[in-house]
Structure formats: structure tokens, C-alpha cells
Amino acid sequence: MMRRKIYFDPILVEEVVFLEINRAEKSGNISLSKRFFSERERLYEQKRDAERGGDSFHSFYVRYFQELGFQSIFEKAIASFNILCGIELSVIVLRVWRDQDEGAELYGDDERKTVRISIRVTRFFDRESLSGFLDQELLHISDLLDPAFCYPENSFLGEASLGGLSDMENNVIRGRFRLLWNIYVEARLQKMGKKRLMTTEERRKEFETSFSHWSREEIDRVFARLISGSSFAFEDLVELARNARLAKPIGLGGLRCPLCHFPSYQGITNWEGSRHVVELIKRDFPSWESAEGACLQCYELYCVPFSHERRAMS
């Protein structure tokens, strides 16, 4: 039996309980708040001459935290991911203030893993959204632990692995990677019958914006694959994020030469005055359309229509 332990930030526990009791009172659950405040008063009495705070106050809040069902939301979320159940695991739940600081991180060695979950107190006031948040974060963590996902050890999506030509490009690739991973995670959550934080339509919109340089067909194809539940490894997602422009022909806003398939920043897209070159290329690549463009090297190669070699071939 693998051991699992969840540690909650005492300040988070105290704040969540206090606010939840107040909410319960406002919505008419007077008996709960009466019991809570009178117990708390008794504790203060007992502690009047001793030091305030300490273990008894903490365990008082923990007891209410459990009674209000918050601990079991975390336990249930963790238990629904097989990979997390099969390891020695510590989960540390910390309070943060800003939504951009929320998330989950994985630490540890082969013996024992630690997941640190950073979360805002306001998450606790909508239990469905709390569960959705935990599922989303924990499936990301499961991916990191899943040998099939092949997450590179010690990778923090460093510059080297992204392959952009500048910091700016690397940031764009990183952003696209996160989006792809989120869509992939949400698709599997849906399959598991879990609630998702964003709808498919919302994600699709985000996807279209981030990959606006792709053709409609490419967007449809990749999005359909992402939400189909088929497996992706880390490198597949990085590749999609990284090659967004490389995958697209020069003439359609990308960098890939549709003839030699090499990336090129110098493409030919205007064929006026070079109709003969278009004809020659079409002979070798019948499905190629001039609108797709070609790299300068390929263009120059076909620009020599009367070379002996070509004449001999035709």
C-alpha cells in the first residue's frame, strides 16, 4: 500500500473554514455557525492564560475543514489518477493570492514524490470549480510521471528544447505548448466524465487565435486529434507548437518549401513573368499550386528551363 499524505497550509485552512462558516450562516445554516463560534469561544477560554494559537486551534480548524468536505475533495481528486495512487506521494497545498500563481509542481526522487499545489482561497467557494482545477492540475502532474508522455527529466521548457530563433519566438512556442497540453488534458478529463474548466468551443477559439497562421484544414485536423483522446507525448506537443510556421507552405504564410520541405525565409510567391517556371515545377509536382510558393533554391533550380539536363529529360 502506497502512502499518501496531504498537508494543508494552516492559514489556508483557517481562512477557508472561517469564510465558509460565514457563508453558511448567511445562507441560513445558523446551527453550524453557532456550534463553530461557541466551540471557538471555549477554546479561547481554555487558552486564555496559555499561549494563543498552537495545536488545539489548528486541529479545531482542520476538523471543520474536514467536516465541510474540503479534504475529501482533494483526496477524491488524487484517487482518480492511477499514477498518483501507485507512488509514495506527499501533497502540499499552499495559499496564493493571484490566479497567475496558481498551479501544481512536481518534486522528488524515485523514492517519493511531492506535489505542491498553489491555490487561491476563492476556489473553495465553488466546489465544482475546485474539483475541476484539481483534476486539471493533477492530470498534468500524472503526465509528468507517465513514462508514455516521455517528459524530459529536469525540463522546465528551457530555451534549448524549444528551438525558437529568439526569446520572443521561444515565448510564443511555450505559450502554444501550454495551450496544446491543456486541450489534451481537458479532452481526457471529459472522457473520464470529469468537469472541465473551459468548454471545447472556448478552447477552439483560443486554438484558432494561437495557430492563426495555419490553414483551416490544418486547424481542424490537429484540433480534432487533440480532443479525440489519442495519445500524445511531450515531444509531439512541443513539435506542434514549435513547427507552427514550419508546417505551413511559404506561400500560405509559413516557412516550409512545399517542394524540398526545407524551411526558408526567402520564398517566391509572385509568379508573374515566371509562368514557364510554374509549368516546369508542375511537371515534377502535379499537385503543387503556385500559391503555395517555393524556396529560392528550388525556384532557381527550375529557373534554368533550357539547361541541357532538363531538355534531355523533357
Ligand SMILES: [Zn+2]
Ligand atoms: Zn525548396
